[in-house]
Amino acid sequence: MILLVALDMPLRRVFDYLPPAQPGAASRPKPRAGVRVRVPFGRRQLIGILVGVADDSPIPADKLKPIVGILDDEPVFDAVTFELLRWAADYYHHPIGEVFAAALPVSLREGQPTREAIERWDLTPAGRQELAAPSDRRAPRQRALLQWLKSRGSQKIDEISIKFNADLVHAAAARGWIAATEMPAAHLAGDSDTGNKLDGGAYADSAESVGSADYALTAAQSTALAAIVGSLSRFAAILLYGITGSGKTEVYLRAIERAIAGGGQALVLVPEIALTPQLVDRFQQRFHSGLAVLHSGLAGTQRRDAWRMAHNGEARIVIGTRSAVFASLPNLALIVVDEEHDPSYKQQEGFRYSARDLAVLRAQRAAVPIVLGSATPSLETLENVAQGRYQRISLPERAGGATPPKMTLVDLRRHAADQGISQPAMQAISEHLGAGGQVIVFLNRRGYAPTLFCNACGWVAPCAHCDARMTLHRSARQLRCHHCGAQEPVPLICGSCGHALLPVGQGTERIEETLQRLFPTAPLARLDRDTAGLRTGVESVLARMHSGEARILVGTQMLTKGHHFPQVSLVVILDADQGLFASDYRATERLAQTIIQVAGRAGRDARAGSVLIQTEYPEHPLLNLLITSGYEAFAAGALAERREANWPPYSRLALLRAEARDAKRLNAFLTAAADIASSNSTVKVLGPASALLARRADHFRAHLLIEASGRIALQRFLDDWLTRIEALRLPPGLRWSIDVDPSEVD
Secondary structure, eight states: OEEEEEESSSOSSOEEEBOOOOTTGGGSOOOOTTOEEEEEETTEEEEEEEEEEESOOSSOGGGOOBOSEEOOSSOSSOHHHHHHHHHHHHHTTOOHHHHHHHTSOHHHHTTOOSSOEEEEEEEOHHHHHHHHSOOOSSSHHHHHHHHHHHHHOSEEHHHHTTTSOHHHHHHHHHTTSEEEEEEEOOOOTTOTTTOSOGGGTEEOOSSOOBOOOSSOOOHHHHHHHHHHHTTTTSOEEEEEEEOTTSOHHHHHHHHHHHHHTTTOEEEEEOSOGGGOHHHHHHHHHHBOSSEEEEOTTSOHHHHHHHHHHHHHTOOSEEEESGGGGGOOOTTEEEEEEETTTOGGGBOOSSSOOBHHHHHHHHHHHHTOEEEEEESSOOHHHHHHHHTTSSEEEEEOSOGGGOOOOEEEEEETTTSOEETTEEHHHHHHHHHHHHTTOEEEEEOSOOSSBSEEEETTTOOBOBOSSSSSBOEEETTTTEEEOTTTOOEEEOOSBOTTTOOBEEEESOOHHHHHHHHHHHOTTSOEEEESHHHHTSTTHHHHHHHHHHHTOOOEEEESGGGGSSOOOTTEEEEEESOTTTTTTOSSTTHHHHHHHHHHHHHTTSSOSSSOOEEEEEESOTTOHHHHHHHHHOHHHHHHHHHHHHHHHTOTTSSEEEEEEEEESOHHHHHHHHHHHHHHHHTOTTEEEEEEEEEEEEEETTEEEEEEEEEESSHHHHHHHHHHHHHHHHTSOOOTTOEEEEEESOSOOO
16 A cells, blocks of 8 residues: 655655554555645655555655654545645646645644644543542542542643642552543633634634624615525525625625524635725624634634634634635535635735635535625626626625715826825815815825936936835835835935935825825825734724724725725825736736725715826726726726737636746746747747846746647646656756746736
8 A cells, every 4th residue: 555645845746655664554444535644754754645545656665665654533624625725736737745735724734733632631430439439548639639520520630730739640540540531622712722802813602693784685685695595505606796885795794694504614715814804893793603714914823723613613604815715614605705806816926826716616516606706806707707607696786875986087187296196186185074074095106205316317226136126115214125125225315426316206105295294184094015014003094094083094905905984985096007008918907996996995885985086198998988887898898808819718828937046047948948838739838038027136037928728728738848847957046937827927
């Protein structure tokens, strides 16, 4: 019997081992795929996942080593998730050991038990007989321990040690009067080890307690809920296409309530858990127990405990970011993917998977419905609806009778601006503040200014390690590279000619400064990666907005992710032109989604909402189509363009990325890879081409783009091509990776 083991290392293969060399091992049943095993590897011992059993091995028997031991009685993944991970390793052509490792908390990768065990001591039958026998003053202290345990039941050792010393416990155990057994931890609310708090990663109770909403659903919400509930116990992919503020979350909540009523579990994926505290709060208010949160920001023990609760069935609802798609949920009944269009669902480093796409596959294999919610669905999802693969349910109106905001373009060529804020924008901000409303000012560029410039000689502050300019962060008195993280102190004068340096352009920090000058009596808050990185930064900003203390909120892309600010009546988008002429084929789709999402923060309650979009291209067809006809009209036009150009979703792409310190060796590697591919007529090879940022962190970067007519053709090509690339002799320091279905072609 040969055990096939996946190890956490960058090799696209499994390793062959013999069963453990222990007495009686040969007569034991075959271990189950999905358990963890400890194996010798060189001079080390590693933890791996058993993926299968074979009858023979291509490696000579005398070269095979036995595994050290099997760590689990049961697989660490439910059956559907285990097969999903194997499929993902094949589809994304990533080392299978790293794929399994990505699905487990670090502590479980290191061999900790999947179930927290607590040692509890109790009377044995012999101990009960001893108590029943007449007392002859034999071992009086041990008999006192027996009587104490009889009156209280099984106890943990730390509880016993309060009254009795360890020697007494061991003496009673040696006589066979008491014995210890390991029991799984209960994870009950109020347990000092976990606590009834979401910030601890998970919380549960012995019984489900579900609150109820105090208002009736709209007709559209009722229709959506009926469709989802009617799909329980079978696979259905449902696009919940609801405009911003239409009440998608309430539909999620009520559908989940029905899904878990019979003992099922629900998985809710969100783009970024730290940016959606309102969603977590609403779930916590509605479902008072059985909730677990999984995301990378948790401490190791918190993530482990949340994973255990999901795996053991204690967590009835799991909310998490993209990696939560791999959570082991043995009783899965429903999956929800909120903001399904968000690019955060695609992992951009290491194991490059799409959590949204894998969630759909997981739902299909588990025979449960999946709800994909968005006000701006991805073009791929809309095409799946058009092809009949997904069902579409619309929420065309805002809940509570609120009306969508009015959007207006502001021509920057005709209106003067003060540090990026036009006169019409200033006037509108003043009017809305005067009427008691709140204002959001959106600019997807953090820092004070994009560059530091010498007006005398033309010098621009460069990054010494990238083909990029340094961004000025004035409050921190630093120049920072947003690509490699390099930092430098801000120079006082130009190093080339000695003249004064000027900040050019605007970032959120500079916009904040300008608004404070223009509206000195209006309290202001800023939400970007710099402020979010501070302790409780996001929570503090959101609390100030909800309380009304902050009247103006300046922010970046973080503002688009599902926030609900009832008093916001005006949104100002300062620079809508960033995505109009970008090189990536998804740029216009992302721009349209961003504009609609951030505009949707306005007018979500009784106040009417307005949106001002500043642009130097007010005649641009994309902007005019969004203003006059909305996102759906834009999407239809964009899909028509994609179809004509044969770009996804009407073809399949893979991107071979490579980087090295030597540009010539990098180009030679990619040229060799392109030559290997050139003999295959089923794909089109584009490149080699330099990345948009050709040098980052002292490494040159370039890629090959592979285009195929469909998934099967692409996968067949990659199976052969990547094997041949792996056989190439690589120059020192060159690294390469494959990205299947890339979300960015840069």
